[in-house]
Amino acid sequence: MQYLPICLKLHGAPVLLVGAGTVATRKARLLLRAGADVTAVAPEACAELQALLQEHGGHWRQGCYDTADLEGKTLVVAATPVAEVNYRVYEDACALGVPVNVVDAPAYCNFIFPSIVDRDPLVVAISSSGSSPVLARQLRHRIDAMLPAALGRLAAFAGGLRDRVKQAIPDESARRLFWEKLLQGAVAEQVLAGNEARAEALFDEAIASGAKQSQGEVYLIGAGPGDPDLMTFKAARLLQSADVVLYDRLVSTPIVDMARRDAQRIYVGKRRGDHAVPQGQINQQLLDLAREGKRVVRLKGGDPFVFGRGGEEIELLARHGVPFQVVPGITAANAAACYAGIPLTHRDYAQSVRFVAGHLKDNSSNLDWGGMQSESETLVFYMGLVGLPVICEQLRAHGRRPDTPMALVERATREEQRVLTGTLATMVDIVASENPQAPTLIIVGDVVTLHPQLRWYGE
Template structure:
């Protein structure tokens, strides 16, 4: 062993995106601070940057032959790492990236077209955004957002990005869905990078499939970034496991949207005692929901939780039973967005709640 007095070598904190490697050192003054800085860098440097560095290394010689002047090459590579070439590499589509790179070298910038990013912003807490969601949001020239997206998340976009509110409340559509679809198309056809921010996950009662259908028809490139759904986020923050071997072996996601003034749900199928029901947009229809479930065989004593403004600083959890929940709601000032969780798993909330 070497005595401490005879050695002053210090291992730096490492961020490994081989062949790209970042070392952080405080010169021994504060290794803890160096590790803290490392954790910040880990969260901002995409995991696929190693692939990108390898791709650039693979094409350096060809680019140098075409662009012998060093400043030309520097400007070219600066453009590449912020372009669709880099994005394709990080998506694992290296052949497409190579074709785009060649087009750039030939002065045919195939990356200049628009693109749409359909981004799930999660259930409310900004810390629940994924790294990829944040990266694409910060690439966008235009951001379309709805009322379920927290202001703190919108603030993560570029300062020079145009922000357009297209939010919808029940029976009060700020922008019709068809107009939103057309707006995405028009902005992308203008060559803009468009982030469509949606609360929760865009493919779980988010109409994400409708919004990208027109893009598919017109050949407009897009990416879909999943988000933590309201069901998962609200249940976790409320302390309610959606499945549990002693209480529920399955979970079903439903929407409480009204059709002819009533929710259109398969009531007989929903009477299974060991299945958890998660109902989106069900606050208005709650009297009908509780009445129909009881009428079709679900016990009136079945626990139900209303998670109001889940995962945010204003979260509230209201627990009752199917037979008492309507009176509870009438006695309290409960606002949307509110998620309904029905089933015996709600019994665990009293002991598992960690945030209230």
């Protein structure tokens, strides 16, 4: 993140605008709308800027920029057509510790103007960190079209009720849950429709019932293989509502960062041979947090019900009557195969697919190796990196051809994705040489031969 997005209160603040042409006028309009006391400095000023300043009580000093113009200013914007003047403003402002923006020159800005969707007091700002203002404006137009025009009225209505809600519902988690329900229900609809008297009556009813202790809930969410774009809408929405998020090492950082900033985050990751948080303790933690009235999200890599132990985690909740939801995710086999360009089934190569847990216990495996010999079936091994030598050895020992194609997909769907291809006879040596790191997925079968033609364009 190159810039920290903040909202700066400028009501009555003295702001310097160097320049008085068309570009400067655009900036002046924003600054004046925010209540700033704007002083423009330029030898000449366009008529529109002069009218704006006169209407809002701003000032125009006719003349060239001087360092003394910065005295007492909260921030400064340079928007002249002369690069030397803009650079001098930048240097002077930095020397005095005054935030400065040189229009269309990101290298000379320590603050920037985002594209804004204004539903006062609700404001949405979109920034590309100065790299693509056109893209930011396009996103602004999309968001603007999505948001009701009266959304600011709803924000103001809610703002006027904050003290009453805080008094009636002291617990922060319960209060957040109350607000989320209120702003998605009948009260919000009445405000948006302009019926604030009816909204007030509905609010009184809601606050009376909302002050009672509410029961928590658990959301078991499949986070997919790592790419945040593969999360479902429901998964993203529930993650945003969570008071507490429990996540493991298979969940990528960008997905964890989708949670609210004030949500408590608890790492419960496990590595092979190192279960820092035992599964039973995770199950109990979900139950205890829900009993405290919290909304709890358990983020699982892939899909919770495909080698994710999701059934174990909700079993305890069901036994104690705690409400829960399970949100499916894209399991690693589907995602890795798609991004690697390896169809799991194909009319000419494989008519079935089998998902297999490939991890070993006590350095051995009791899998049904004899049942995995069909040439028309694709095998997908989860958690098979450490057990790869055993997998290759046992498949060959029970009848699979040594030249059976094989692929290992490392960190599927992420920027660092890598696909290693070989055969049952060569893959162990390839892995020893390339040293891939978990998470990985192993695909065995003739469909692997399609990888060179169909591999994902981003690989």
